[in-house]
Amino acid sequence: MSNSMPKNPRVALFVTCLVDLFRPSVGFASVKLLEDAGCDLDVPMCQTCCGQPAWNSGDRADTRDLAEAVIRNFEDYDYIVAPSGSCAGMLKKHYPEVFKGDELWESRVERFSEKVYELTSFLVDVMKVEKVDAVLKADITYHDSCAGLRELGIQEQPRKLVSSIKGVTMTEMKNSDVCCGFGGTFAVKYSEISNSIVTTKTGHIKETSAKMLLAGDLGCLLNMAGKLRRENSNIEVRHVAEVLAGMVDNAPIGQRTPKGGGR
Amino acid sequence: MVEITSPEFKANARLAMGDGQLQQALGHVRTNFINKRAEAKANLDEFDELRDSATAIKDHVLEHLDLYLEKYEEKVIASGGHVHWAATADDACKQILDICRSVGAKSVTKGKSMISEEIALNDALSAAGIEPVETDLGEYIIQLRGEHPSHIIAPAVHLNMDQVRDDFIKHHTHLPADRPLNEPETLLREARAILREKFLNADVGITGANFLIAETGTSVIVTNEGNGDLTQTLPKIHIVIASIEKIVPTLEDMSQIVRVLARSATGQDMSVYTTLSTGPRREDDPDGPEEYHVVLLDNGRSSMLGTEFQDMLRCIRCGACMNHCPVYHAIGGHAYGWVYPGPMGAVLSPSLIGVDKAGHLPNASTFCGRCEDVCPMHIPLPKMMRHWREREFEKHLSPMTQRASIRGWAWVAKRPFLYRMMASASARFLWLLGGVNHRIKSLPFAWGWTRHRDMPAPEGSTFMSQWRERQARDAGDL
Numbered sequence: 040m041s042n043s044m045p046k047n048p049r050v051a052l053f054v055t056c057l058v059d060l061f062r063p064s065v066g067f068a069s070v071k072l073l074e075d076a077g078c079d080l081d082v083p084m085c086q087t088c089c090g091q092p093a094w095n096s097g098d099r100a101d102t103r104d105l106a107e108a109v110i111r112n113f114e115d116y117d118y119i120v121a122p123s124g125s126c127a128g129m130l131k132k133h134y135p136e137v138f139k140g141d142e143l144w145e146s147r148v149e150r151f152s153e154k155v156y157e158l159t160s161f162l163v164d165v166m167k168v169e170k171v172d173a174v175l176k177a178d179i180t181y182h183d184s185c186a187g188l189r190e191l192g193i194q195e196q197p198r199k200l201v202s203s204i205k206g207v208t209m210t211e212m213k214n215s216d217v218c219c220g221f222g223g224t225f226a227v228k229y230s231e232i233s234n235s236i237v238t239t240k241t242g243h244i245k246e247t248s249a250k251m252l253l254a255g256d257l258g259c260l261l262n263m264a265g266k267l268r269r270e271n272s273n274i275e276v277r278h279v280a281e282v283l284a285g286m287v288d289n290a291p292i293g294q295r296t297p298k299g300g301g302r
Numbered sequence: 303m304v305e306i307t308s309p310e311f312k313a314n315a316r317l318a319m320g321d322g323q324l325q326q327a328l329g330h331v332r333t334n335f336i337n338k339r340a341e342a343k344a345n346l347d348e349f350d351e352l353r354d355s356a357t358a359i360k361d362h363v364l365e366h367l368d369l370y371l372e373k374y375e376e377k378v379i380a381s382g383g384h385v386h387w388a389a390t391a392d393d394a395c396k397q398i399l400d401i402c403r404s405v406g407a408k409s410v411t412k413g414k415s416m417i418s419e420e421i422a423l424n425d426a427l428s429a430a431g432i433e434p435v436e437t438d439l440g441e442y443i444i445q446l447r448g449e450h451p452s453h454i455i456a457p458a459v460h461l462n463m464d465q466v467r468d469d470f471i472k473h474h475t476h477l478p479a480d481r482p483l484n485e486p487e488t489l490l491r492e493a494r495a496i497l498r499e500k501f502l503n504a505d506v507g508i509t510g511a512n513f514l515i516a517e518t519g520t521s522v523i524v525t526n527e528g529n530g531d532l533t534q535t536l537p538k539i540h541i542v543i544a545s546i547e548k549i550v551p552t553l554e555d556m557s558q559i560v561r562v563l564a565r566s567a568t569g570q571d572m573s574v575y576t577t578l579s580t581g582p583r584r585e586d587d588p589d590g591p592e593e594y595h596v597v598l599l600d601n602g603r604s605s606m607l608g609t610e611f612q613d614m615l616r617c618i619r620c621g622a623c624m625n626h627c628p629v630y631h632a633i634g635g636h637a638y639g640w641v642y643p644g645p646m647g648a649v650l651s652p653s654l655i656g657v658d659k660a661g662h663l664p665n666a667s668t669f670c671g672r673c674e675d676v677c678p679m680h681i682p683l684p685k686m687m688r689h690w691r692e693r694e695f696e697k698h699l700s701p702m703t704q705r706a707s708i709r710g711w712a713w714v715a716k717r718p719f720l721y722r723m724m725a726s727a728s729a730r731f732l733w734l735l736g737g738v739n740h741r742i743k744s745l746p747f748a749w750g751w752t753r754h755r756d757m758p759a760p761e762g763s764t765f766m767s768q769w770r771e772r773q774a775r776d777a778g779d780l
Contacts, residue, residue: 054765056715060725061758063765082769087715093708095669097691097700101712108716136685185670218628222668228704229312229666230750235319235632236668237755265755268741276758293741293758 048117050078053109053155055126056088057257058278062292065257068284069122069158076166083112089129094137095223106137107144110151118165119155122280123256124187127157132190157187158280159255163196170203173285178208180249181279182240182263183216184256197255197279204282213243221262237266244274251275251291253282264292304422304450306655308639311662318633327462328634331453335625338569339676346565356559357680360616363549364607370516370549371598377519381581383594391421394599398423398508398541399430401595405539407432407505411497413523413530414438415510416454416619417543417599419641420654423508434508435500437529439493446473452635452643455567455621460634463489497529507533507591511544512563512618513556514596520580521596522556524563524573531577540579540591545599547615559618562678567620602654610689614649616679623673623683629666638663645673645683652690661699664690725764733762 050073058065066082073080090105109130113119121127131152138144162168179201187193194216202209220226220236240263244252252267252274254260264276275291290296307314318324343349363370375385388394394417402410410432412418424445427434436445440458444451446469451457458466467483470492483489509530513522521542523530534540550556564570583590606612624630624644635643640660642650648663657664664687673683694700714721735742736759745752 056725059765060729061760063761063763063768066765066769082766084766084770085718086766087718087721090712090715093712095688095691096704096708097688097693097695098705098708098712099692099695101709101716104716105712185668185672189671189675218668218670218672220628220668222670224704225666225668227748227750229315229629230754231312231319232315232629232632232666233668233750234754236628239628239631261758262755264758265741265751268756268758269754289761290740293756295739 045117047077047079050080050118050120050161051113051116052080052082053089053113053119053121053126053130054082054086055121055123055257057261058122061261062257062278064286064289065122065278065280068278068280068286069120071284071286072158072162072171072280073120075172076162076168078118078166081116085112089126090137091126091129091133092223094129094133099137102137106134110134110148114147114151114154117154118161119151120158120161121155122158122278123258124157124184124191124193125256125258127155128186128190131155157191157193157255159197159200159283160187160191160193163199168200171200171283171285173283174205175282175285175287176206177251177282178210178249179251179253179282180210180212180244180247181215182212182219182244182252182254182259184254184259185218187255188216193255197253200283201253201279207282210247210249212247212249215243219259219263221258223258226262233262234266237262241266241270241272245272249274251277251282253277253279255279260292264294268293304419304641306640306659308651308655308660308663311637311639311666314637314639315633315666318637323462323465324460324634327460328631331456331459331625332631335568335621339566339622339625340569342565342569342571346561346571349562349565352558352562353678353680356562356618356678357616359550359555359559360679363551364547364612364615367546367549367604367607370551371546374514374516374519374549377516378581378594378596379519381519381594382584383519383581383596386595386597388597388599388601391599391601394421394543394597394601395423395426397597398543399426399432401539401541401593402427402430402432402506405505407539409433409435409500409504410506410508411435411437411501411504411533411537412441413507413509413525413533414441414457415508415543416451416641417510417545418508419450420601421543421599423543435497435504437497437501437533438525439490439527439529442493442497443469446470450636450641453621453624454619454642454644454646460636501532501536504533504537506539506541507535507537508541508543509534511542511548513550513559514542514544514548515551515553515556515578516549517552518580520553520578522560522579523577524560524575525577526568526570526574528575531575534577534579534591535589538591539593539595540582542579542594542596543599544596545601546603547617563618563620566622566676566678606653611649611653611686613681614646614653614686616681617646617650618679619646620678622676622678623681626672626676628668628670628672645687646681649681649683649686649690657690657693657697658699661690661694664688665694665700722764722766726767729760729762729764732757732760735759
């Protein structure tokens with residue numbers, strides 16, 4: 040696909056429902072990063088959710104309806120990019136499962152899924168972005184969200200981009216590739232087990248010298264930030280897109296706005 | 303029957319997480335197993351190729367299982383052995399009891415076998431007045447305690463050494479109570495001395511099987527303690543109890559799969575003993591049993607063939623999935639409430655005891671995917687857990703409130719305009735609740751969440767509404 044790639048591909052941003060509801064700044068950071076990389080960006084207004092909550096709850100019929108809507112709204116773009124490994128994984132890896140055995144849809148879904156990327160992997164692997172312009176003096180640790188890591192193989196791409204920020208130090212936490220215990224509805228249905236897992240995770244985060252935690256998925260970030268706040272930790276939590284875009288004047292996730300309105 | 307407590311999974315898990323001793327013992331699973339597997343994988347270049355090949359072998363077997371089972375039976379009979387087909391756990395127990403009674407057996411030694419746990423063989427033997435003696439050290443310890451395995455390859459992994467010492471002092475009353483028992487070696491020596499007597503007195507030896515080889519009619523056990531070998535060679539009768547999917551076509555196939563088995567399980571290149579048995583003692587053999595029986599258990603497995611759960615029958619019981627599972631790490635094996643814990647249990651148990659009883663298990667997963675990642679047989683465990691969730695959803699087995707909220711949410715998500723309005727209202731409402739600290743300490747409708755952690759507050763308005771404003775502004779500027 041890269042051989043025939045237009046210089047300024049038409050890219051649709053799949054905002055994701057968590058970014059839409061909880062942290063629009065991640066959406067705007069994604070827009071900036073994609074436009075800076077030369078993409079002709081659009082945000083289809085009909086989008087709602089990829090259907091993952093229904094899919095993981097065993098509700099195939101609703102998943103299928105929501106997936107059809109996403110495909111219809113996004114399939115005409117060159118690429119579909121989401122600031123989430125989990126939602127991108129749903130569109131890229133699970134949609135073919137949703138439509139498996141439906142001859143009318145299978146090839147259409149396949150064409151669609153091929154064009155779906157998570158934000159940092161799209162920037163690095165497709166747009167060949169080597170570095171970002173941002174400047175940020177911060178000691179950062181990075182959590183690998185499960186779907187991005189294991190469904191899409193995202194591990195090096197965000198680290199490469201974060202390391203290119205002037206002033207940044209990266210400190211790896213122990214077991215950065217182990218689940219934070221979010222798991223969507225799991226965090227509510229099995230909240231005590233989820234709590235045990237996230238407590239282990241925040242323990243590893245706090246063992247590092249890092250003052251800022253980044254990840255590429257808002258679900259995990261809300262979970263880890265919520266736990267860190269409950270534990271009275273002042274480690275800042277942000278989506279990786281925010282720091283890559285240099286948009287860190289707003290309040291970190293679940294925290295007051297930094298004094299003086301930021302840095 | 304092993305008591306099924308899977309319906310009380312949440313309560314079991316709560317107890318387990320509050321058990322300081324258990325949490326300490328689980329440290330072994332959380333780090334040692336993982337590091338050793340990673341090292342073993344790194345030391346074998348062709349590890350992933352072997353996984354592919356092992357997967358292909360099992361897939362082939364499952365497509366032609368009837369054929370290979372018949373071939374296997376033919377070969378066992380040709381080598382002088384007997385094959386017993388058991389459709390259910392009860393059938394298997396009955397067949398084994400019949401064999402034991404035929405020689406008036408009083409005592410039976412046993413190698414480690416999860417199938418024996420599945421059919422609750424020890425209960426059946428005890429009820430018939432036959433003493434079952436577990437000879438695997440971990441199994442021996444939990445038998446003393448009246449417990450069941452908490453892990454499929456490390457049955458006593460939930461215990462620490464002090465507990466084992468106390469159990470030995472309590473049960474081995476013929477020995478002085480003040481004997482030194484502070485080292486693993488002394489515990490091992492004591493168990494070995496006691497078991498040596500049991501081996502010599504046993505009338506029947508029962509082992510499981512890691513593989514059954516169709517071309518030769520051979521059963522294979524993979525062990526580290528040598529107890530399996532003594533179990534199957536010393537008594538007059540050797541009974542193999544194995545489930546039907548343990549079949550592989552050839553010796554060569556077995557030797558390929560065995561290369562990923564120990565590496566995935568304990569990180570060893572090979573287990574200490576890989577023992578092959580074919581039929582009873584022949585005339586010029588120096589030792590071996592006079593009778594060789596194989597009890598082939600179905601117990602629901604054949605009904606998994608041809609369904610979305612068929613891939614589960616590739617499982618070689620290495621335990622890598624539970625060793626890498628954050629949920630297993632948090633709660634240990636007993637909380638799952640039946641024989642098979644962890645991700646493999648979350649898929650297999652609903653097949654064997656019914657999703658109505660084991661319904662929690664496939665739901666209690668974050669779908670982090672680590673189990674599938676390390677599974678030597680590439681079993682798509684999260685996908686199959688999702689299939690169970692689908693069945694529960696279809697059959698209305700999942701809680702009504704959960705189904706209603708998913709359906710209600712999806713109904714809104716299919717109506718973008720309505721969805722926009724509700725998202726905007728929620729963003730505003732939660733933002734207000736968040737106050738200046740931007741976090742919510744308690745939310746009645748997300749109690750499970752806020753009981754343990756804060757809910758970070760939204761930024762006040764949705765991305766889509768801000769984007770629409772920005773588009774309008776940009777259009778106005780032009």
